[in-house]
Amino acid sequence: MARLLSTQATALLLLIFCVGSSMGSVYFSDLKQNLIVTASPKPGQVLYAGEDKITVTWKLNSSLPASTDAAYKKVKVKLCYAPVSQKDRGWRKTEDNLEKDKTCQFKITTQPYAGSGSFEYTIDRSVPTATYFVRAYVVDASDTELAYGQTTDAKKTTNLFDVVGITGRHASLDIAAGCFSAFSVVALLFFFVVEKRKAKK
Amino acid sequence: MEEQKKPSSLQIESVAASDNKHFKVPVDSEHKATVFWIFSFAAPHMRAFHLSWFSFFCCFVSTFAAPPLLPVIRDNLGLTRTDIGNAGIASVSGAVFARLTMGTACDLVGPRLASASLILLTTPAVYCTSIINSASTYLLARFFTGFSLASFVSCQFWMSSMFSAPKVGSANGVAAGWGNLGGGATQLIMPLVYELIHNAIGSTKFTAWRIAFFVPGLMQTAAGIAVVALGQDLPDGNYQKLEKAGDKHKDSFSKVFYHAVTNHRAWILALTYGYCFGVELTIDNIIAEYFYDRFDVNLRNAGMIAASFGLANIFSRPAGGWFSDLLSKRYGMRGRLWGLWLVQSFGGVLCIILGLMDSLAAAISVMLLFSVFVQASCGLSFGIVPFVSRRSLGLISGMTGGGGNVGAVLTQLIFFQGSRYSTQKGIALMGVMILACTLPTMLIYFPQWGGMLVGPRPNATEEDYYAAEWSQKERDSGCHSASLKFAENSVSERGKRRDPSTTVPVDTTPSHV
Numbered sequence: 001m002a003r004l005l006s007t008q009a010t011a012l013l014l015l016i017f018c019v020g021s022s023m024g025s026v027y028f029s030d031l032k033q034n035l036i037v038t039a040s041p042k043p044g045q046v047l048y049a050g051e052d053k054i055t056v057t058w059k060l061n062s063s064l065p066a067s068t069d070a071a072y073k074k075v076k077v078k079l080c081y082a083p084v085s086q087k088d089r090g091w092r093k094t095e096d097n098l099e100k101d102k103t104c105q106f107k108i109t110t111q112p113y114a115g116s117g118s119f120e121y122t123i124d125r126s127v128p129t130a131t132y133f134v135r136a137y138v139v140d141a142s143d144t145e146l147a148y149g150q151t152t153d154a155k156k157t158t159n160l161f162d163v164v165g166i167t168g169r170h171a172s173l174d175i176a177a178g179c180f181s182a183f184s185v186v187a188l189l190f191f192f193v194v195e196k197r198k199a200k201k
Numbered sequence: 202m203e204e205q206k207k208p209s210s211l212q213i214e215s216v217a218a219s220d221n222k223h224f225k226v227p228v229d230s231e232h233k234a235t236v237f238w239i240f241s242f243a244a245p246h247m248r249a250f251h252l253s254w255f256s257f258f259c260c261f262v263s264t265f266a267a268p269p270l271l272p273v274i275r276d277n278l279g280l281t282r283t284d285i286g287n288a289g290i291a292s293v294s295g296a297v298f299a300r301l302t303m304g305t306a307c308d309l310v311g312p313r314l315a316s317a318s319l320i321l322l323t324t325p326a327v328y329c330t331s332i333i334n335s336a337s338t339y340l341l342a343r344f345f346t347g348f349s350l351a352s353f354v355s356c357q358f359w360m361s362s363m364f365s366a367p368k369v370g371s372a373n374g375v376a377a378g379w380g381n382l383g384g385g386a387t388q389l390i391m392p393l394v395y396e397l398i399h400n401a402i403g404s405t406k407f408t409a410w411r412i413a414f415f416v417p418g419l420m421q422t423a424a425g426i427a428v429v430a431l432g433q434d435l436p437d438g439n440y441q442k443l444e445k446a447g448d449k450h451k452d453s454f455s456k457v458f459y460h461a462v463t464n465h466r467a468w469i470l471a472l473t474y475g476y477c478f479g480v481e482l483t484i485d486n487i488i489a490e491y492f493y494d495r496f497d498v499n500l501r502n503a504g505m506i507a508a509s510f511g512l513a514n515i516f517s518r519p520a521g522g523w524f525s526d527l528l529s530k531r532y533g534m535r536g537r538l539w540g541l542w543l544v545q546s547f548g549g550v551l552c553i554i555l556g557l558m559d560s561l562a563a564a565i566s567v568m569l570l571f572s573v574f575v576q577a578s579c580g581l582s583f584g585i586v587p588f589v590s591r592r593s594l595g596l597i598s599g600m601t602g603g604g605g606n607v608g609a610v611l612t613q614l615i616f617f618q619g620s621r622y623s624t625q626k627g628i629a630l631m632g633v634m635i636l637a638c639t640l641p642t643m644l645i646y647f648p649q650w651g652g653m654l655v656g657p658r659p660n661a662t663e664e665d666y667y668a669a670e671w672s673q674k675e676r677d678s679g680c681h682s683a684s685l686k687f688a689e690n691s692v693s694e695r696g697k698r699r700d701p702s703t704t705v706p707v708d709t710t711p712s713h714v
Contacts, residue, residue: 088282088283089275089280089281089282090282090494091272091275125405125406125407126405126407128276128277128279129279165276165277165407166405167277167334167407168277168405168406168407168410168411169332169334169408169411170408173331173332173408173412174332176328176331176415177328177329177332180324180328180418180419180422181324181325181328181329184322184421184422185321185322185325187321187422187425188317188318188321188425188429191317191429191430192314195314195439
């Protein structure tokens, strides 16, 4: 009887666990930092979006047992905001629940996991001016994060680099803005003059 | 000249021998339209209506063009939450003084030139939003663009000059409501234009939003030119022409100013308007973020919810104006005052409830109901404003309008800046403030019509009230003739019970001098 109950209990627990892990969200604090990630920018280096490149390298921490990465299927490398760029900006907030986390908003690359790898990334033109670090998540077959690695420390204060984003401005826009503004004002003056002339008549 | 028996709604066909004017709509003795045919474009009355609401709509589109694109703009310019909040306050604070100036300008040079000048002179701010590069230039762009909201005053002034007392509430309500619609429409227009430019044309994010700003800019330029080219100040002509012909007295700023600031009703309406329109502006600035943060909807859905608040204006503000006119038919000015107090107070109650709603569906439902009542209150307010003064109508419209913006600035500063109150608590407290600031409606009193709690004085007349704004000397030289005509036509504000027939007596038929 007790055996039946304990089997049922285990089955139930397993069921809850399976359902939980497929429905529930992953929490960053549950992840282990099993990867070692390095990126080419030196601490405090300034890079330009659309022009400069970042080379990211990642590998599994060699001091871990060999079976640690059995479930690792893909590596997702992301560009993440440093705390100084998150301050007073709620849309970049760090949340423990990875579904709600907004720290890492730019995808550098997604690759099949092969123990180690590297990628040369040209900083996308939509990356804004801010301070960043690089983080890599390893995910399983169902895209659930299992572990991570990052170029900075736990407090995200060391080894950060800056990116200067594009302004989006063009000379043609400047000229158009000037012309249309001038046209509007001149049109008004034109009608004023016409009014005055009509009134004189 | 024929003197016909006048029907009760003052429909008089004007057959001025001197300039042979035939209006396409029925008019009263001031040649103001006594009907409001929304789908007509007949000059000058209905044409003025369409020019007025559309140009005001364009100003609203421009002023609130940035908020829906903020997710892109804030990254391009490196904005912080504080920067965004400050710019939001700046966008509505510029119009405080602009509305007062606009009011005076309307009194002195007429609504057509005043609004066209404002609209065309603020377009550079809209175009230059495409070339800004920092938090401070963002704030300046929104600040100067916000000045264009003062076109509200010229819009209301123009409607009050073109439409007769029984219809002025509806005309004001529809014009302002359809104008305010711009605040909701822009939340749909700007993201659409942005996506078109970003996806179809392929510009990068940070360029696409800049190009998108040319759309509100061009709309505004076109509207401004249309107003000055096609519009007309008064049913009989433009200010300059009428002043030259001696048909209109050219007034002085100091007199207009004096009679506006010494009228207690103007100040009370400025306060109450701050707590209907001011609340509407505040909600325009904070509601998308509120739904995004509290109920976890995505940004696009938050934008659509925000848009629906502003879009309710298409019928709710006009409904307020129409309701004011309806109450006035039966109960006169007292009806208009009670209507305002009841509708706005109920809006305050709904606001408190909105802050307390915990589920998304409930919050959206309450918000929609709240939007109807708050916007209807705006319409009801401008059913009353045209009667407060004739001489200083422009400046008083400006004071009321400016009061609306002051309310928005104050409310955002007290309840939605920093982290003293959570947004939901701020919304609930804003509701309490609406209730408190609507109470002074009880203090508005017209000797000839009464107030909410007190009846009219036995021998007070409309003529006395409006002529009192002119000195004896001015009256002797006949400067106040326009006010007298208005006084005659405003007798309808006594309601049905006191004056069974609102016909104009035969001996005061507009003679064709």
